[in-house]
Amino acid sequence: xxxxxxxxxxxxxxxxxxxxxxxxxxxxxxxxxxxxxxxxxxxxxxxxxxxxxxxxxxxxxxxxxxxxxxxxxxxxxxxxxxxxxxxxxxxxxxxxxxxxxxxxxxxxxxxxxxxxxxxxxxxxxxxxxxxxxxxxxxxxxxxxxxxx
Numbered sequence: 001x002x003x004x005x006x007x008x009x010x011x012x013x014x015x016x017x018x019x020x021x022x023x024x025x026x027x028x029x030x031x032x033x034x035x036x037x038x039x040x041x042x043x044x045x046x047x048x049x050x051x052x053x054x055x056x057x058x059x060x061x062x063x064x065x066x067x068x069x070x071x072x073x074x075x076x077x078x079x080x081x082x083x084x085x086x087x088x089x090x091x092x093x094x095x096x097x098x099x100x101x102x103x104x105x106x107x108x109x110x111x112x113x114x115x116x117x118x119x120x121x122x123x124x125x126x127x128x129x130x131x132x133x134x135x136x137x138x139x140x141x142x143x144x145x146x147x148x
Contacts, residue, residue, distance in 0.1 A: 056110075059112035100137060
């Protein structure tokens with residue numbers, strides 16, 4: 001998704017957001033240190049249940065995600081991270097550069113993100129970060145469930 005498409009989509013929803021440019025690329029939790037409070041970052045992970053892909057939006061304060069919890073919430077037998085080739089084929093983005101908005105996948109959201117006024121995550125370009133309110137992030141995505 002181009003930035004103008006992202007801006008148009010967010011403006012159409014009438015949400016408050018900012019796209020932040022940084023010279024050093026951010027592709028991981030470690031990269032985000034120094035730019036943002038790590039707990040306010042929200043990486044988008046792509047997971048797969050059988051052959052259905054989902055965007056998993058997770059609070060940066062988590063060091064790991066219990067996939068059994070999410071698997072049970074989805075009611076599926078198998079759940080795993082999509083590999084980088086699948087992600088690129090499905091979305092056209094490299095892992096570490098998945099946008100928070102515009103991937104058009106069903107989303108699963110970590111409820112921990114709602115404790116922050118704003119969260120920070122991907123735009124599809126590792127030199128730009130989206131700043132958005134958690135409720136607006138939900139408004140801009142097809143959220144099918146939240147988890148604790």
